[in-house]
Amino acid sequence: MRALLSAVHCPLSSIHSPPLTHDPQPLTLSPMRMSKLFSKTLREDPTEAETPSHRLLLRAGMVTQIAAGIYSYLPLGWTIIRKIQDIIRKEMDAAGGQELQMPSVHPIALWKASGRDQLMKDILFRFKDKRGREFVLSPTHEEITVELFKRNVQSYRDMPQLIYQIAAKFRDEPRPRGGLIRLRQFIMKDLYSFDTDSAGLDASYQTMFDAYQRIFDRCSVPTIPVLADSGAMGGTDTHEFIYLTDIGEDSLLLCPKCDYAANAEVAAFVKEPAHTDEDPQPIEEVDTPGQKTIDDLAAFLKVPATKTCKAVFYLADGEPVFIAIRGDMDVNEAKLRNALGATDLIYMAEAQVEKAGFVAGSAGAVGLEGVKIIADELVTRERNLVAGANKPNKHLLNTNYDRDWKADVVTDIALAREGALCAQCRTPMDLKRGIEMGQVFKLGTRYSETMGAYFLDAEGKKQPAVMGSYGIGIERLLAAVVEANHDENGIIWPPRLAPYDVHIVVIQPDKPGVRETADELYDSLTADGKAVLLDDRDESPGVKFKDADLLGMPVRATVSPRNLKEGAIEVKLRTVSESKLIPVDESPKRIADML
RNA sequence: CGGGGUGUAGCUCAGUCAGGUUAGAGCGCCUGGUUUGGGGCCAGGAGGCCGACGGUUCGAAUCCGUCCACCCCGACCA
Numbered sequence: 001m002r003a004l005l006s007a008v009h010c011p012l013s014s015i016h017s018p019p020l021t022h023d024p025q026p027l028t029l030s031p032m033r034m035s036k037l038f039s040k041t042l043r044e045d046p047t048e049a050e051t052p053s054h055r056l057l058l059r060a061g062m063v064t065q066i067a068a069g070i071y072s073y074l075p076l077g078w079t080i081i082r083k084i085q086d087i088i089r090k091e092m093d094a095a096g097g098q099e100l101q102m103p104s105v106h107p108i109a110l111w112k113a114s115g116r117d118q119l120m121k122d123i124l125f126r127f128k129d130k131r132g133r134e135f136v137l138s139p140t141h142e143e144i145t146v147e148l149f150k151r152n153v154q155s156y157r158d159m160p161q162l163i164y165q166i167a168a169k170f171r172d173e174p175r176p177r178g179g180l181i182r183l184r185q186f187i188m189k190d191l192y193s194f195d196t197d198s199a200g201l202d203a204s205y206q207t208m209f210d211a212y213q214r215i216f217d218r219c220s221v222p223t224i225p226v227l228a229d230s231g232a233m234g235g236t237d238t239h240e241f242i243y244l245t246d247i248g249e250d251s252l253l254l255c256p257k258c259d260y261a262a263n264a265e266v267a268a269f270v271k272e273p274a275h276t277d278e279d280p281q282p283i284e285e286v287d288t289p290g291q292k293t294i295d296d297l298a299a300f301l302k303v304p305a306t307k308t309c310k311a312v313f314y315l316a317d318g319e320p321v322f323i324a325i326r327g328d329m330d331v332n333e334a335k336l337r338n339a340l341g342a343t344d345l346i347y348m349a350e351a352q353v354e355k356a357g358f359v360a361g362s363a364g365a366v367g368l369e370g371v372k373i374i375a376d377e378l379v380t381r382e383r384n385l386v387a388g389a390n391k392p393n394k395h396l397l398n399t400n401y402d403r404d405w406k407a408d409v410v411t412d413i414a415l416a417r418e419g420a421l422c423a424q425c426r427t428p429m430d431l432k433r434g435i436e437m438g439q440v441f442k443l444g445t446r447y448s449e450t451m452g453a454y455f456l457d458a459e460g461k462k463q464p465a466v467m468g469s470y471g472i473g474i475e476r477l478l479a480a481v482v483e484a485n486h487d488e489n490g491i492i493w494p495p496r497l498a499p500y501d502v503h504i505v506v507i508q509p510d511k512p513g514v515r516e517t518a519d520e521l522y523d524s525l526t527a528d529g530k531a532v533l534l535d536d537r538d539e540s541p542g543v544k545f546k547d548a549d550l551l552g553m554p555v556r557a558t559v560s561p562r563n564l565k566e567g568a569i570e571v572k573l574r575t576v577s578e579s580k581l582i583p584v585d586e587s588p589k590r591i592a593d594m595l
Numbered sequence: 596c597g598g599g600g601u602g603u604a605g606c607u608c609a610g611u612c613a614g615g616u617u618a619g620a621g622c623g624c625c626u627g628g629u630u631u632g633g634g635g636c637c638a639g640g641a642g643g644c645c646g647a648c649g650g651u652u653c654g655a656a657u658c659c660g661u662c663c664a665c666c667c668c669g670a671c672c673a
Contacts, residue, residue, distance in 0.1 A: 044607045048666055292673055361673050542633040
């Protein structure tokens with residue numbers, strides 16, 4: 001991707017400022033005494049939490065669930081979200097973005113205009129106002145953005161433009177999961193670019209791509225960019241930024257040798273025919289009583305699964321389609337959807353297949369009429385495959401593409417698996433799971449043409465704006481920060497994101513000088529611009545130490561009679577197990593040096 | 596949408612199989628005392644429409660039915 005940037009020349013790209021080279025001044029919270037803090041820690045794990053981030057954020061009293069996929073963010077959690085937003089804002093501004101705010105309530109008309117009232121109908125939250133007018137709660141903001149463009153930009157002289165917001169999104173997901181990982185209401189940073197031509201879009205895309213890398217770095221979440229599917233957004237190129245973790249819901253194929261990395265939805269791979277050395281043999285019908293699955297069929301006929309052609313039916317926008325794919329492979333529904341240009345794709349179960357007049361368990365392309373046939377390109381290159389005979393309990397031996405059947409569409413619709421050969425270098429790829437932190441899209445003119453985002457070029461000709469869109473899921477990023485930065489005792493906040501820099505633990509505050517020393521430290525660190533949390537609760541030392549570990553501030557400072565006897569305060573970094581004693585009078589400076 | 600699981604105190608859970616005084620424990624919370632370096636100790640106390648509705652029964656947290664909510668798996672393949 002780096003190469004892309006250097007290849008681009010964009011005469012109007014002065015808006016693309018150089019990246020931030022310094023760490024921006026972070027937000028600093030007012031000091032807090034834990035006796036006053038709104039939220040409390042939980043001693044036990046709440047039952048609904050399974051992933052580490054969900055468990056720890058709940059136990060630390062940083063978030064709390066209101067409904068499936070709907071959360072409240074309590075003061076500590078909200079502070080971290082604000083800090084994440086702050087990092088993102090500064091990168092977006094440095095990249096030439098201008099922040100604005102768009103509404104969450106949209107008239108349905110805008111969504112009808114783009115056609116996405118249908119395309120996204122399953123996840124749209126809809127409601128009517130008291131006069132019966134229909135609205136949606138915004139799942140994303142391309143439609144509004146185009147409206148804003150039309151009202152504010154008419155000339156190439158005013159382009160390119162990058163506008164963004166950090167705002168709530170509402171998506172009625174079929175299954176919220178993993179705490180903050182898949183939500184129905186969530187906060188997103190979404191930026192939209194408007195360029196005069198595709199070279200400009202390439203530059204905007206690259207600018208965002210680079211900014212995203214820096215954002216995830218600053219949040220201490222290791223991510224990799226992967227090729228992805230554009231789904232309901234439309235457009236051409238798109239990358240997702242993935243944090244690799246077993247609890248992730250996306251499947252990725254990664255080449256260990258070259259740089260190929262792709263979401264399984266789009267992953268290309270090299271498919272080798274297994275039986276090309278054979279000559280085509282005469283077709284032959286055989287009895288296969290009760291053999292309905294590929295595994296059963298292959299065992300019954302004593303042939304490898306690679307010698308079979310699997311038949312699968314889908315309803316694509318209501319129309320049945322027949323899929324032929326080699327028996328050992330699975331259909332990749334995202335690839336199939338794209339091949340068909342379909343919006344709705346529903347797998348047809350056996351009963352539906354029968355009802356539609358096909359022979360479930362023995363369906364095959366040979367002699368099949370009245371249904372669109374989609375073939376994975378590999379089956380067209382194989383020889384002498386076993387296929388269904390379209391008669392109950394019968395299959396055909398030695399079916400061959402072209403000679404015996406033809407497909408309406410021949411393309412790659414196979415799902416890549418662990419060990420699939422890399423399309424770039426033929427190395428077996430790894431299959432990993434991950435969480436998508438953000439995605440960048442080259443939308444092109446899909447929205448500008450359908451919704452009328454035009455400008456006049458230097459020749460006075462009307463042209464559609466070339467658009468891109470770029471999102472980051474804020475809560476998901478928060479969850480990933482915790483996934484990537486915790487131990488068995490609690491969260492380990494990266495210093496840039498920690499709500500407080502220093503967590504002061506006071507032990508036996510009623511002993512001479514203890515409370516006073518802690519208060520002085522609290523005041524002097526605060527005066528020095530540090531954010532300080534002071535545990536002044538009437539709790540035993542064990543409780544306070546456990547909570548300090550759970551809450552995860554970068555530095556813990558313990559003020560106790562035992563330490564004061566040495567004239568010292570004990571300090572410890574959350575990242576290490578050893579603590580050290582520092583003289584009381586040097587403590588504010590020494591602590592500041594640790595940060 | 597399919598499959599599995601769970602709903603009893605703020606949290607974690609017993610009790611439900613086999614119906615029967617006033618529904619329990621630990622943690623948390625309140626009061627008092629004691630203790631003080633890794634989730635102490637003692638005493639007292641507050642806190643419940645047992646997810647909701649309907650049914651069976653003399654009697655329902657418990658049995659039956661319907662619904663709701665939440666969690667997990669899958670959207671897996673003739």
